[in-house]
Amino acid sequence: MKKIMKHLVMLLMVTAFIVNAVGCGAEQPSNDNTKETTEENKNVVLKVWLPSHSDSENKALKEIFEEFNTSTEGRVKAEYEFIPRGNTFAYEDKVSAAVTSNSLPDVLMMDGPNISNYAYSGIIQSMDEYLSDEELSDFVDSVINQGTYEGKFYALAPSESSVALFYNKKIIDAAGIKPPTKLENAWTWEEFLEAVKKVHKDGEVYGLNIHPDYGTGEWMTYMPTPFVWSNNGSIISEDGLKADGYINSPEAVEAMKVFQEACKYANWQATPIELEEGRAAFTISGTWIIPNWENNYPDLEWGVTFYPYGKTPTSPSGDWSWGVSAQSSHAKEAAEFITFITNTKNVVKFCQAAGKPPARKSSFEIMSEWDEYPRSVLKQQVLSTARPRPKTPAYPVVTQEFASAAVDIVLGADVQERLNQAAEKIDENIRRNYK
């Protein structure tokens, strides 16, 4: 008896820990009762989910939402919920969990590259019926491209994002380097590497700093993919179902070798701030660094130039977009809500708070700061060289595998071998789940 008890206790202990590890939830029945009552009252309640942004962005968004609620008083009411995200996939995990339990909101925000994945999975619905071509033509190409899956339009981004080569102006000036400010003069890889090597002084000044996240977020896909694209390569086939021969193609390998070479001059640690302190010359970073520097390092003299390229100038793009859940029975009102928050005025308001480039051409016209250097560099990228991340139903696998390969490449892995491994892993996953 005592022995049985002992085993039982142990079994419980082991079970407890396994469950800790897996933590799968049970399915819940969907609740459709609310639908009828709201339709009767003619007062539609829209549930809205979005990831929590910075304080200033959250404030601007809240104001926009409240303005919407006032304008549709007695007819539509948006109930919004900001969901903490951190730098990880916590928000995506919540969306996944909601799919299993049939509790998705009517309107949800999603990161750009997830649109195709969600559309394929059937958890968001096409907005073609509610958005006119005229309305859409005001958005930049990369946003339209990103929001379209198999010929249908699904999700709309109010803002764009871009990554470029930022630099500490003092160091660059002292070295006599003049980074281009016009797109046609953008640096090629050779010119870029030459400049990085020229300013790098071992132990004193890092040529190039990069903020790593050790492959736990989207950054290490978002930031380095333009190396591959600008070499006319790609990380996945057109239909998004084959990685072998793409992610490990000669073009991709050559590009990632250049990236590896450049990163030899980087300080690779959690939060490098050498550039701000005058001990690093260049950094590859996103548009969000501008408000950060303007607020926290007002004395820093900095500049920015285009993303260096191999054969075709390319820059990354994509931002959080608004879509309508497939489970929503208020698609019309949801589309109305999205149209309102992405109208020219509100895009300006949001982008000013966020310091992001707007996704609408008409908003760019209002925001004249984007016509002046240094922001003009980023505007040129958004309008001319922006490319969204690949569209594939297997996007979560592709991005994770590419990002960890990119991290390993920075840390010195053999490029061809590591990308072969990533190709194998992605294709294996696609074979299991998407065919």
Added chain:
Amino acid sequence: MSSRRPGYSLGREKEKVLLGIIFILPAIMLLFAFLILPIFLAFDYSFFSYNILMPHKKEFIGLSNYTDILKDRTFWNAMKNTFYFVILIVPYQSALALFLALLINRKTKATSIFRIGFFSPVITSIVVISILWTFLYSKEGLINNFLGFIGIPPQAFLTSEDQAMNAIIFMSGWQMSGYFMMVFLAGLKEIPAMLYEASSIDGANKIQQLRHVTLPGLVHVIKFVILMTTIQAFKLFQQPFIMTGGGPNGSTETVVQLIYKEGFQYRNAGYSSAIAIIFFVLIIVISIIMQKFLEENESSTF
């Protein structure tokens, strides 16, 4: 509970049973909802191709998940890393805990300060500790600065394939040893002082006392600590998740991390559940073997 003793009426007895059931009901319900049910669900999922974003496409595929896992290099790599962690951390952490316990098992004023000092990492969130140590381990961090003073070049603790797991082991042992130190301290208090007196009268020195009095007196505690450390070590997740993301080159990816990645990031609930089930069975087997082994040695050790 069925035996009726004189003086107790049947009604009273029944009442007690009912009361007992009511008391344990909430715990049983929670256990069922968050422990037992998920295990059965995971077992069920493991035979399906099940993407959590596409519940309508859930499809029975028999043992395919299991056969795929056995061919999956990532899985074997994660197994290797997990076992490497367990095999190194169990002796290291237990020995460190015992050492600390012996050090502070004296009644001086400083003892409680040390006790709090050694215990504080345990009550600090592992997430906070991992982030702090990421800074300590970084290229220009405190540890590398210190190494610089004694002439050792900066080490790539978390960014080198050979060192990352060891760096995590070193930190994890430091973090958890405080907890088991407390367990050992409690065990030390149980050893009768007269044994030490007797042995010193017999002429035993400190080392002999440790060998022949302290360790035999702690046998049961040591076994408990080893078993608990092992089970806890198999759970390794947060530290590599935060500090290295499983890299460099998969050298710190553990099985639990793989379960999370496959299940939540890649959304393959079926595949992920199958890994969890395999791991579950494996750990039960290991725990039983360990328990048997420790039981057999009960009489012979020391």
